[in-house]
Amino acid sequence: MLGPEGFSRLKNKAGETLLLQDEVSEKFKHLNLGEHSIPPELWEVEPWMANWVRERYRWEEGIYHRLAYEEFMEWARRVWEALLQTRKVIKEKPGPEETISTEWLSYGGIPPGFLVRPDLLLRTPFFNHPTTIVWLHLDFWKAEFDWAQGLHFKDGMPLSYWAIGMGERLASCLTEEERENFPRSYAITPKSFTYLPYRKDTVTGLRLFELPRSFSVDPAEWFPAARNLIRDFLDEMLPCWSKYPLVLSLSPGVSGIGSQQSPWGFSGFLGEVWLSSQNHRLGHPINYYGYDGPEGLENVLVRTLSREAFVRLMSGLYLRGPRGMLCDAVGKNCSPPKKTPLLHSIRKLTFEGKMFRDFAAPFDDGIPPPRALLTALPAPIYKETTLEELNLWENPDNLPREYRELLESEAGIDFKTGRVPSYEEVPRLKWLFDPTIEWLKPKDFPEMDWSRGQVWPLDLTREKMEIMVEEGYDGSGKDLLHYSCLADRKLGQYGKTILLGTMPYKLPEE
Structure with a gap:
């Protein structure tokens, strides 16, 4: 659905990779996924979406739009709940033993896809200055934005929330009750959900929703034009925030929907954030996820750390348990199944152990524990690269011998030279996991x-x-902590230093 100019830009930048993606898509025709070929990003970041499509629905445009609507509603409830939970923490001042519990955890991170301790969010804010962040959700079917939501941060905490719009197709899914009672911090924000998407840029004459079609789906192409439109919107509707830094973020279509139903918040979702924003390392021509504007803490960490180091550090910053214990959380849905049945069906499928069915080796049945996800090798890798450039593992030499042998035989990795071959040389479509770690x-x-x-x-x-x-x-x-230490004692590991991923980790003691 790209316009001629947008398609020309994308073809010039991504031509060779697009041909490879077509070749990959051909290999999955037997899955009978619907009237359209399956978008490659479904298995490149989250294979469970491909399995969900195959098992429960044919992959059709109408299903996607219902999913996008449900994600909009779930995202809104996550942000609103996190905002209220942060206020509650400031008022009640619970201790760390309390805030590590599911009673207190909320989706206060950026983006709202992983559960955090709200008290830690206040100590290590994503932004240390007042900031407005706006997420723009990209529909890859039509190369259009189909929804946008905004959040204001002040003193490190989410302060106010406002939904700034969705396309007509998604807006038609809203009930009258949802329209009237939709959570928002300012009554001044437009009650019409289609107000902003159809707003025209005074310079180009383009409406916000059609920017990707005109500029290309590469966010680097359309971020500047989107910024102008949203700045105008803030000046008109929320002048109290218009003078502060504005951060734009891409929420990437199917990948954005599926990643938020990942079973694990840190090793799963944040690992996917790293992959989506660093996918140039795998040979992808455009980023599926990214930011534009003043950098926050997460941006810097994603860019500079290996994937496993990023996950571990984020866990220590935002879901630290007693005595410095690194934790992970199985995500929740803030919307009830009646409101978001498709999202709940995705989460149910992943919890049935089918998330990597036919898309992983040597295991594909079950739920990989966090430590297995820390060192997993995604697929496919489009370009020839090196272990250093790939930057998945902090210390590849510390991978178990059995796993190194699997990576050599199935992915063609040469650990002596560090060379990682491209898809053309080793057409691998399955994720690879450490065979020494049993799945749940x-x-x-x-x-x-x-x-x-x-x-x-x-x-x-x-x-x-x-x-x-x-x-x-x-x-x-x-x-x-008590139950973890009890298990460590029975396993003969209490207080010992182990390898967690490829990095040492001292197990906490009571």
Whole structure:
């Protein structure tokens, strides 16, 4: 759906990779996914979306638009709940033993795809100055923005929220009750959800929603034009915020929807944020996710750290448990199943152990624990590269021998020279996982409440989970350190330094 000029720009920049993606798509025709070929980003970042499409729905445009609407509503509720939870923390001042529990965790991070301790968010803010951030959701079917939402930060905390629009197709899904009771911090923001998307830029005459079609789906092409339009909007509707720095962020279509249903918040979702914003390392011609504007803490960390180091550091900053324990959380949905049935069905499928079915080796059945995701090798890798440039692992030499052998045989990696071959040389379509780390099974978890999620140690193994559950841990975060240490004692690892990913990690003691 790109316009002639936009298509020409994309073809010049991404021509060779587009041909490779067409070749990859051909290999998946047998999956019978619907009237359109499956977008490659479905398996390049999150294979469970491909499995969800295959198992539950044919991949059709109408399904996508319903998903985009549900994501808009879920995103709004996540941000609103995080804003209220932050205010509650400031008022009640709970201790760290309390805020590591699911009662307190909220989606206060940027973007709202991983559960954080709200008290830690105040100590290490994403922005240390007043900032407005606006997320723009890109519909890859039509090369249009289909929704946008904004959030103001002040003194490190989310201060006010406003939904600034969605396209007519998505707006038609809103009930009258949703239109009237939609959460927003300012009554002055337009009640018409289609007001901003159809606003025209005074210079180009283009409307906000059609910018990607005219400029190309590459955010680097349309960020400046979008910034002008949103600045005009702020000047008109929210002048109290118009003088502050403005950060724009791309929420990438199907990938944005699927990533927020990743079972794990840090090793899963934030690992995908790293992949989506650093996918040039894998040979992708454009970023699926990114920011434009003054850099926040997360931007700097994503760009400078390896994937596993980024995940570990973010866990320590925003979901740190007692005695410095690194944790991960099974995400929750803030919207009930009745309101967002498709999103809940994605999360249900991942929890059934089908998220990597046919898209991973040597395991594809079950749920990879966080430590398995820390060192997983995604697929495909389009360009020849090196281990150093790929930057997935902090210390590749520390990968287990069995895993190195798998990476050599299945991905063609040469650990002596550091060379990583391209897809043309090694046409690999499956993610590779450490064969020494057993995957979790759905029955291993305590009873799951999807409105709350669960909290677990980042060093979780299947054996450790089994012991913690047998001893009475319910996933809520209550007495997390006690149950973790109890399991470590039974495993003969209490207080020891282990390899978590490829980096040393001292297990916390009571």
